[in-house]
Amino acid sequence: MIERWRDAAPGRGAGGRFLLVDASAGPEILATLSAQPFAYASLFHMADLTVLADEAPYIVDLGPDGAGDEAADALRQSLMRQNAAIGMSGDGDLTLMRRHFRKWLTVRLPENREKVMFRFCDAHILAAFLMLLPAADAKAFFGPVRSFHLPTAQGERVFELGSRADATEPTRLGPGEYYQITPVQMQRFEEVTGARFKDDLFRFFRATFPDELRHLDDAALRRQIDLGIADADRMGDLRPGSVLTVEAVRLLRPDIIDDPHVWKEVMEKNALSGDPLMRAAILEAYLTSDFRSLQEREAYNAAIDRFWQGDF
Incomplete structure (x- = not known):
């Protein structure tokens, strides 16, 4: 288990500093990464990255601990303030960190063992996950990481392996094997993300598309969400980001979402x-293909971007 976590500023010692960045946290995140001088790499395969660059998780190498780099500190603080990044200290380089975390992108669900993408780059999900890990699983997930630094309203929460977990032999996953999420972990994930996210969706759609959703009272809108x-x-x-896309299609064009031919496509x-990460984009194409002008498409994109900007 994780035997110790603390609310504190990050300590610095031997090793390197990294960021685990969620590009789907906002429309400007990828542009921010592209404009800074630090090396970074997507956790997605290059084939996926060509169409999912704005939604991918990234590892950013901020350089060695104690380097006193103002640009690194500014980037770290900016992204963590936006809840778009998790700080890490670790022993290894960018290639090692990417290789390690790619193994955790896919996990199995508890009920039907279905494979799904694991959003550990979300600080709420990661905190819930770390708090529930047995020692061997914790040692496996940390790998080359010495500490995780999660943004909170008060500053940062730092997770480290306790001495017992650090001395434990890590769980080993063989080729083609994926970590099995437990029912308790799944319940906790739903608790920390479900109600808050649904409330944000409700407020966003009510404020952003008032005319289109006038026919739905509050209870009906929540049911549709x-x-x-x-x-x-x-x-x-x-x-x-994918849930937001699907919600937009369901609420703005229910004829599309109810069409069995669309779902088969x-x-x-x-x-x-065949790639679950592409299905929301396929569905959205049915909505946007009916736009009659570039201005209409740009207006829709600007409206959706308001969700990530919190402008609702």
Whole structure:
């Protein structure tokens, strides 16, 4: 288990400083990474990255601990303030960190052992996960990482391996094996993300599309939001950006979401259907293909971007 966590500023010692960045946390995150001087790498395969660059998790190498780099500190503070990054200290380079965390991108669900993407780059998810890990699993997940630094309203929460976990032989996953999420972990993930995220979706759609949703009272809108999350779960992709996309289609064009031919295309017939991370984009294409002008498309994109900016 994680035997010790503390609310504190990050300590510095031998090793390097890294960021685990969630590009889907906001529309400007990837542009911010591209404009800074530090090496970074996506956890996705290059084939996925060509179309999912704005939604990918990234590892950023901020250099050695104690380097006193103002640019590194500024980037770290900026991204963590936006809840878009998790700080890490570790023993290894960018290649090692990427190789380690790529193994954790896919996990199995407790009920049907279905494979899904694990969003450990979300600080709420990671905190819940770390608090519930047995010692051997904790040692395996930490790998080359010495500490995780999660943003909080008060500053940072730092997670480190306790002495017992550090001395434990780590869980080993063989080729083709994936970590099995437990029912307790799954329940905790839902507790920390479900209600807050659904409330944000409710407020966003009510404020951003008042005319389009005038026919729905508050209870009906919340029911539709629950159905949209179920749609995303059916597609095997519960990333916030994908859920937002599915909700937009469900609420703005219910005729699309209720069409069985559309679902067959999304789940089976499209050339990209085999990748669950592409299905929300296939579905959204049905909505945006009906836009009659570039201005209409830009207005829709600007409206959706308001969610990530908190402008609602």
